[in-house]
């Protein structure tokens with residue numbers, strides 16, 4: 303059965319005279335990975351900071367059934383977060399940071415070692431943090447967000463500064479925690495990466511929620527294309543456009559498929575005009591194309 307772990311209701315935020323968030327409302331269900339998507343400046347970080355009471359805002363926040371506000375935020379004990387840059391002290395080691403963050407339990411030493419192993423921090427975790435690269439600091443910040451196995455983790459651009467291997471490792475780690483019941487609210491500009499992770503999507507534009515959907519739904523409504531290589535792309539394009547095909551790219555030819563505009567129809571039109579088809583491939587629009595289209599509409 304679905305259980306709501308985070309409720310955000312009518313969140314409004316102004317900086318000076320400028321209204322940044324407009325009645326933002328959404329819910330996250332326990333155990334889901336929820337992607338917060340939007341262009342630069344859309345308001346994603348501001349929403350995350352408001353949930354975490356890092357800034358004052360108007361509206362209601364409920365975490366695991368408990369109301370949380372700027373002045374009363376016990377519920378945040380159930381939440382881990384990495385928002386913007388991790389707060390790191392240059393003269394402490396990575397392990398020191400984790401020791402400061404880990405909850406006071408009988409197995410805290412083991413838990414710190416476990417998260418160090420999970421994030422592959424062993425090589426440098428006992429060096430002072432002032433020697434860390436951007437990616438190393440980012441991984442430490444993620445370890446700090448996860449060390450207490452929170453019920454909800456909020457990650458703002460967690461892939462920032464990570465190399466491809468570390469990005470893949472983080473993806474697997476997030477999926478692992480999700481499989482153990484953790485809820486993840488995540489933003490990322492790397493939409494290809496988010497496509498591999500997020501199950502639910504909240505799309506933000508100019509401080510407003512413009513779409514709440516699931517990844518499966520969004521991708522199912524996507525456009526489908528056929529990509530052709532022919533002996534005369536220019537002529538093929540003209541022939542297809544005349545009869546109403548939409549061409550989304552010309553080199554190679556990328557043609558939008560619809561119920562009427564099928565591959566069979568393309569083949570028949572081109573073959574009648576003696577155009578040789580050297581290669582045919584099918585393509586589906588990815589998350590990036592869907593989101594760009596959504597924001598443009």
Ligand SMILES: Nc1ncnc2c1ncn2[C@@H]1O[C@H](COP(=O)(O)OP(=O)(O)OP(=O)(O)O)[C@@H](O)[C@H]1O
Pocket residue numbers: 317322340341342343344345346347348349
């Ligand atoms: N402390 C602040 N004072 C004034 N304006 C701010 C402040 N923080 C954010 N803003 C403004 O709020 C808007 C939303 O910013 P926010 O950082 O939430 O966007 P974002 O979606 O996270 O963007 P990005 O993807 O670039 O990180 C922007 O117009 C930004 O300039």
